[in-house]
Amino acid sequence: MKLETADFAGVVVATPVGRLDLVSYSALRDGLLKAAADAPLGLVVRLGSGFEVPSLAMLSVFTTVCVKVSQWPDIPMVLLAETQHREDLRASGVTRFVRTVADLEEAWKAVEQPPPCQFRRVPLPNSPTAPIMARAVVREACELWDLPALTEDAVLVVSELVENAVRHARSESLLRIELRPSGLSLAVQDDDPAPPVLEWPDLDVPGHRGVQLVARISVAWGCAPSSDGGKIVWALLGPRGGE
Numbered sequence: 629m630k631l632e633t634a635d636f637a638g639v640v641v642a643t644p645v646g647r648l649d650l651v652s653y654s655a656l657r658d659g660l661l662k663a664a665a666d667a668p669l670g671l672v673v674r675l676g677s678g679f680e681v682p683s684l685a686m687l688s689v690f691t692t693v694c695v696k697v698s699q700w701p702d703i704p705m706v707l708l709a710e711t712q713h714r715e716d717l718r719a720s721g722v723t724r725f726v727r728t729v730a731d732l733e734e735a736w737k738a739v740e741q742p743p744p745c746q747f748r749r750v751p752l753p754n755s756p757t758a759p760i761m762a763r764a765v766v767r768e769a770c771e772l773w774d775l776p777a778l779t780e781d782a783v784l785v786v787s788e789l790v791e792n793a794v795r796h797a798r799s800e801s802l803l804r805i806e807l808r809p810s811g812l813s814l815a816v817q818d819d820d821p822a823p824p825v826l827e828w829p830d831l832d833v834p835g836h837r838g839v840q841l842v843a844r845i846s847v848a849w850g851c852a853p854s855s856d857g858g859k860i861v862w863a864l865l866g867p868r869g870g871e
């Protein structure tokens with residue numbers, strides 16, 4: 629399975645070419661998530677004559693990707709399918725969860741009005757000062773966007789995400805803060821492709837509480853490969869804060 633991608637004015641069009649089966653399922657899923665990781669305006673998956681699927685059950689990959697993309701980076705995803713593929717998608721039930729269109733014009737209309745979003749993107753150094761900078765930026769954003777109920781949780785989460793980038797990736801990082809109707813997302817991109825490990829924190833040590841704290845506080849969290857070979861670790865906080 630090969631995934632061809634092109635950028636059209638900020639919208640990524642991804643065209644799978646090859647046979648979708650048990651072997652290629654994970655490669656297509658991860659490839660589509662990687663295409664969405666840079667937060668384009670939208671993701672259009674174009675299914676043409678070069679795409680083969682022997683079993684309708686394999687089409688669930690698009691539902692899986694759509695669910696993950698709707699959590700983060702919360703961008704619209706559309707399936708652009710030729711006639712036979714549209715019938716297969718309908719028969720498999722995928723069209724109940726993923727918007728499916730017949731031509732590019734419909735696809736552009738589907739993604740031209742993404743959910744309203746406020747965002748900040750801040751580069752951070754490979755330095756112990758990076759978590760301090762990240763906490764300050766998040767506090768300022770929460771104050772500016774009137775999110776008092778989210779502030780303390782957001783500060784804790786971003787501190788852990790950036791601390792992990794400094795301690796384990798040992799690289800500069802990019803902090804992305806985005807406010808959408810689904811909530812506040814915090815994402816940290818670094819140069820290390822290795823995903824974070826969910827482990828029990830040492831509660832006697834200030835900081836370094838690991839992604840377990842992130843998982844406990846967040847509505848959802850995850851890790852996606854970035855286009856430059858590194859990774860993006862993200863977390864989504866609910867719009868009204870959590871316990």
